[in-house]
Amino acid sequence: MSVRTLAIWCPDWPVIAFELTEGVPATGPVAVLRNNRVLACSPAARAEGVRRGLRKREVQGRCPQVVVVEHDPGRDARAFEPVVAAVSELVPSVEVVRSGVCAVAARGPARYYGGEEPAAERLVEHIAQACGVEAQIGIADGVFAAVLAARAGRLVEPGGTAAYLSGLDVAATGRPALVELLRRLGVRTLGDFAALPAADVLARFGFDGALAHRLAAGLDDHPLRPERLPPDLDVADDFTDEPLDRVDSAAFAARALAERLHATLAGHGLACTRLGIEARTEAGEELHRVWRHDGLLTAAAIADRVRWQLDGWLTNRHRPAPGAPATSGGPTAGITRLRLIPDGIVPAGGLQLGLWGDAGENRDRADRAMTRVQGLLGPDAVRVGVPSGGRDPGERVTLVPWGDEPVPERPAEPPWPGRIPAPAPATVFPDPLPAAVYDDGGVAVAVSGRLAVSAPPAQLRIGADPPVAVAGWAGPWPIDERWWAPAEAQRAARFQFVLADGRAVLAVLARGNWSVTAVYD
Missing domain, CATH: 3.30.1490.100 (DNA polymerase, Y-family, little finger domain)
Structure with a gap:
């Protein structure tokens, strides 16, 4: 469940940071550019038609007197530090989402200041007095929704986050490529996006799209108060x-x-x-x-x-003057x-360094490749193994689609009496190979209901191959599962055979028929 979150948003922060660090008043038209496109602009620039995403030449054409500034993330973070410090004076455990936006758990401030609305008003007033910066507060369930609510100055009622998000434009996901594609498909709002089946979203849009889909539904996977680590x-x-x-x-x-x-x-x-x-x-x-x-x-x-x-x-x-007390400004x-x-x-599940190489670019390339295959062939086209519980080797690994939670089909914790002892076979056949087991006289070996072997196994034939002498064997290990449901009941006996040609196999006798289910190294 998402944590009730209070987000503080300072509008047009790259512009405000430029004003604070360079001393250029933001009352006039100012535009901050990143990669030759407008990242943020002042109210005066917006009044002249400047908008986010415009190119530099378009900006200067609409507003010739505009002050154009290159974006500097370090400048934004440096200027935002006093704001975060001011918030920390009233509320502990402030988390910086990005420069210009920070968040705290709403429960503590709400209880201390007599409610969420009084807490929001107190924070806005304190930031204005301490830093001379305008701020807006938003409260909702989860950081994603709280930040969007802060941009609108909204306090979303508990439990109403999904309904609030449903009416917002899909551009709120902050993923331009995904937004463009969704709009071409007729998906206009976060509610429309959240209504799509999660499996289909993963198959079509990959992991990033699946994360955006969860956020659109009001499911925030990043709690504010993470568990302390060793x-x-x-x-x-x-x-x-x-x-x-x-x-x-x-x-x-x-x-x-x-x-x-x-x-x-x-x-x-x-x-x-x-x-x-x-x-x-x-x-x-x-x-x-x-x-x-x-x-x-x-x-x-x-x-x-x-x-x-x-x-x-x-x-x-x-540095304070001699004898003067230190302040909290820095x-x-x-x-x-x-x-x-x-x-x-x-x-880092599914991203082990032994398979993909060093973390970073190689891992991301592998991630994108797997996601691309899923997008073309469906989510089940790429699956990874998860240790699972069971008595047969084939049951002790659950294959889950790439990107899904690694949840096994059966928990591995129970003792699973009757399971095959170690070591585990190296190869488990998806379809068991037909086989036959004979004694010294060439008679098929059988097992009674009390697990009595009719005769010591002497030869094993796999498929149409010639019989091979059995050099050693162990078993039987019984399987008697779901006896209360006749249609699903399974009763069988398992053996391990070491053959004269050096092979070791796992064989099963069920309903009078032998089969080889796995091979040992």
């Missing part, structure tokens, strides 16, 4: 000899520490979706911030977020200890 996954470094007080030295330290964290997680088969950054200064101050991400954080992505955060802390560093001294906490971990 301390051995954290990485830290000390800088007592040369404290970090410059952005360039902090950036170097951030990359080295990020690579260590990524290597540590990869060694445990894990991936990080949220990152906690902790720092200690020469003055003994403790700083903490959490960054969250929609996907898996690579080493480069971790390094970027650490660099942005250190840039924000160090840029806002100030650290008063250089950083002597830096610690990274993977505060949001998911198993």
